[in-house]
Amino acid sequence: MVGQSPLSPGEGRAVLLEPFVHQVGGHTSMLRYDEHTVCKPLVSQELSFYESLPWAMRQFTPQYKGIVSVHLKKDSLGNLTLMTSPGTEHGLVKWSHTKTFRDSCSGKVLLRTDLQYHTDPLLEDTNGNQPERKSYNPWGLHCHRQHLNRLSSKHNENKLHQFLLLENVVSKYSYPCILDLKMGTRQHGDDASEEKKARHIKKCEQSTSASLGVRICGMQVYQADTGHFLCKDKYFGRKLSPEGFRQTLRQFLCSGNQLRADLLEPIVLRLKALLSVIRKQSSYRFYSSSLLIIYDGQEPKESAAPADHLPFPKAPGANPARVDVRMIDFAHTTFRGSKSSPTPHDGPDHGYIFGLENLIKILQSLSEGK
Secondary structure (H helix, E strand, C coil): CCCCCCCCCCCCCCEECEECCCCCCCCCCCEEEECCEEEEECCHHHHHHHHCCCHHHHHHCCCEEEEEEEEEEECCCCCEEEEECCCCCCCCEECECCCEEECCCCCCCEEECCCCCCECCCCCCCCCCCCCCCECCCHHHHHHHHHHHHHHHHCCCCCEEEEEEEECCCCCCCCEEEEEEEECCCCCCCCCCHHHHHHHHHHHHCCHHHHHCEEEEEEEEEECCCCEEEEECHHHHHCCCHHHHHHHHHHHCECCCCECHHHHHHHHHHHHHHHHHHCCCCCCEECCCEEEEEEECCCCCCCCCCCCCCCCCCCCCCCCCCEEEEEECCCCEECCCCCCCCCCCCCCCHHHHHHHHHHHHHHHHHHCCC
16 A cells, blocks of 8 residues: 555645646546645545556556545535545545636736636736736636536435545646646546547547557647746547647747757656566556646756757756656556455556557657757
């Protein structure tokens, strides 16, 4: 069992479960539990994966931190709230479904629940200067609103729901630029109905999942020249051709001022390390899982080269670019020994490997200026 002991962010005080403003893809609601922790509805197959996680894969997955139980509640004004059940170790945990909320990142940004890309009002500080503007991807709000509506329509207020507590892998970044990639040539799980299977096969055939083994599922990129996040969703990613995928990958590495070519080498090295690990995981199938590529949109101060130049770190001793690569979403992952996998697969996940190899090739071609 990995990190099974529950968290205790504040003894005897309420903890707001807010929609996670940096969720760029997926359909499951992600919530912010505390600065370093997010939570999502528990799926037994995903829990089984985290509980038996191979040691070599732990550096490429979020840390599993435990489970929290919540139930749905409506206040006197009709606002939907998620609260922990009485007697749990976490005390009161809730998320109020209100019109606005404040994000905890630097800059204290007001985010609306409609699905447009808002920025905070341009207010002047005491010196008459305008603060830096930030905007956020609204996808997490969209997912959470749907989740609350489903819960309220299907369950009464006393129904307990369990949530997984996981590491917030972007908490160390001031301006987290995130690319969510759906990996592999097959997305349906072994337990999928014939209807769902056909639907997922069609999505793969009509997107880069079939040709490249990877498709874009969501993206946010901080544009330093405007102070906005550029956002793309899964519907955009499904329509891309292989060349469109390549151009979007390049766009993910553009800050608005220049191509962040300093990120290419460390991302490729990390992807190659992951590829080496995946090749050794016999029987694992990561159906419908995603891969996150993350970096900080706050550009290094010494970085001021024009977009048509491709500078790598100036000296071997220079600080490497802060990048991360993490696998997420394991609700349909199967492996030998899993309760949900009565007929295990043999060998590594070749569809996932195919996607990783193509992703590495495309990034390498960008670094060569092709």
